[in-house]
Amino acid sequence: MAQLIRVAGSVGLITLQNPPVNALSLAVRVGITDTLKRAFNDPTVKCVVICGSNGMFCGGADIKEFGTKIGGPVLIPMINDIESSDKPVVAAIEGGAFGGGLELALGCHYRIAHSKAMLGLPEVTLGLLPAAGGSQRLPRLIGVSAALSLITTGSHVTAAKALQLGIVDQVTDQNTVEVAVKFALSIAGKPLDTRRISTLSCPPTPDLDALFEGAMQMVRQRARGAMAPVACVQAVRAAATLPYEQGMQREAELMATLFTSGQARALQYCFFAQRAVAKWSTLSGDRWDTSKPKAVQSAAVIGLGTMGRGIVVALVRTGLTVVAVETQEKQLADAKKEITGMLERGAARQGVAPPLANVTYSSSIQSVAGVDLVVEAVFEDMGIKEKIFKQLSAICKPGALLCSNTSTLDIGRLASQTRHPELVVGMHFFAPAHVMKLLEVVYGPRSSAETVATAMQLGKRMGKVSVAVGNCQGFVGNRMLSPFMDQAQFMVEEGASPELIDDTLVEFGYVMGPLRMSDLSGLDIGWRIRKGTGMLDGSSGGSPAPSRFRQGRRYSPLGDMLCEHGRLGQKAGKGWYLYDKPGGRVAKPDPWVRTFLEGYRARQGLVARCIDGQEVLERCVYTLINEGFKVLEDGIAAGPEDIDMIYVFGYSWPRHRGGPMFYASMVGLPKVLERLEHYRRANPDVPSLEPSRLLRKLVASGNPPIYQWRKVIKQVRSQL
Structure with a gap:
């Protein structure tokens, strides 16, 4: 809700009240609309100050309303009404103004922020863009380049930085509301034409086309397939090249495409999953979040x-x-x-x-x-x-x-x-x-x-x-990574180049492919671990045709053989790739590796075959997912959200794909099962391709959405 009170005689103070962050829920939007109407129609109210309760201005849209039928007042007309008012409206920003909260503040004629406040438009991190005029007003206020930086990254800035950029007009260490009320009284009755951001043009920018071309190139490289950052650049370009109303129309079109996209669903899933993983419980019912932690000093x-x-x-x-x-x-x-x-x-x-x-x-x-x-x-x-x-x-x-x-x-x-x-x-x-x-x-x-x-x-x-x-070999992340890496090496044995493996997974959204990552980490790390677990049987690089079967299953000795040739990865200047010097970062395809692989296949009696990117993606990613289902079966992770957050934050899984388990739900579990069965028939000596019992159970249960998996997981665990 929003409450209107009269202060200092002629100032209408509107306070947003929706703890903890005063999100712009239906009730709050209704409250703002009603209180603004009363304030604007009251002849004794000469100016308006908008603030938030409990030291927080506004955290933006209520994400819980996404995906539901949203009724009530729409944010854009409400912000337009504020901007077009003949009575000055001042935003008193404490705590933070994020997303729709900052867009609301940009509709006000003046903005005063507390020195500890933070401001930003983080919509891109949810697969969206600031679509209540933020992509159109901010470039007009602070310039195209600065607006692009904020909008395409979703980053937050301090009040001091916001003042430097021109987002706010004043920063104070005092009571922000009191300062805003005093300021509002001082400007009551003064012209507001230059304070309506939508009527302004973007500040002149030399060589605008080159700026946007460079920005798009940088965003595409950084986004790794994410749609929202690209759409943000397109929206800001509209602000710089079109009249405001046409720019708003373009903003709405871009937002409509993003809002219903799978990427937006994935990123919003990540938003909630990151919070869900903090609420952990063991299978016996012990909960860390209800247990008082020890003091650690x-x-x-x-x-x-x-x-x-x-x-x-x-x-x-x-x-x-x-x-x-x-x-x-x-x-x-x-x-x-x-x-x-x-x-x-x-x-x-x-x-x-x-x-x-x-x-x-x-x-x-x-x-x-x-x-x-x-x-x-x-x-x-x-x-x-x-x-x-x-x-x-x-x-x-x-x-x-x-x-x-x-x-x-x-x-x-x-x-x-x-x-x-x-x-x-x-x-x-x-x-x-x-x-x-x-x-x-x-x-x-x-x-x-x-x-x-x-x-x-x-x-x-x-x-x-x-x-x-839970406690097992490799826990969650490394346990799942092992069969993923195995598949990469198996396909190199079968005929794929290291570059095909890595390029396919980079195109999927990974920062780096698995073989390039092995070079970065050091090939000798896994080599030593395998020695400690008895996986090496003495028949690797020193043997003309080292064994491709260890401990009853298929095994690739390629990584071990590279180590025995002194190719330890980036730190040695050579591994799967060649580097200009030890510790160098630029990976180049190495003719030595190509010759080495040809000789290895010949000694093993292997005939190289053509492997395409689709097979690389399915064998690597679906095997990773399959091991995730086995982790859930074994109770090593409490739910799919735990696995997904481990992979998003620890293994460079592309966030806009939501994590491996969410990705499986989007692809469709029946398809994942069918492709695993296909590759298992082609590779019967690879146990990690055998579909998990939980995956089969979920498919048999009608392919339920990911938030319903826990019910099936409990049934499978009870039978273990």
């Missing part, structure tokens, strides 16, 4: 390689005091230099002092004795990790949480080395740990709900999307 990180350094930075930025432990003196010195640099650069971007005093460095594990939580981040070796956890159990104070940054290893086995296994949990960070948003919180068979709650809460403090997952 100090932490330690053991092992200061690349991951450990990033974890230190992420923890320090939350305000914790951190003990950074590395037993190798040179590694410790290098880590201190690198961590200091990361903290200084991050602080410089924010304009604050770096929190260098919050981290201390030590070469002794004994120095962690007094901390509340320890994150072990040493090399992925079970024997080394078991030894450390046994030491930590003896050294740490009672109640201290012991966490492992493992990507694949058994949390229960690590916990068995301690006196209190209920205090042990996995915290699987993703590189670089201080940047990547995903955190897999892995609960072992004896991890307490309080321990999981503490790890989840700490992840939230670090700005992570924390997803609680």
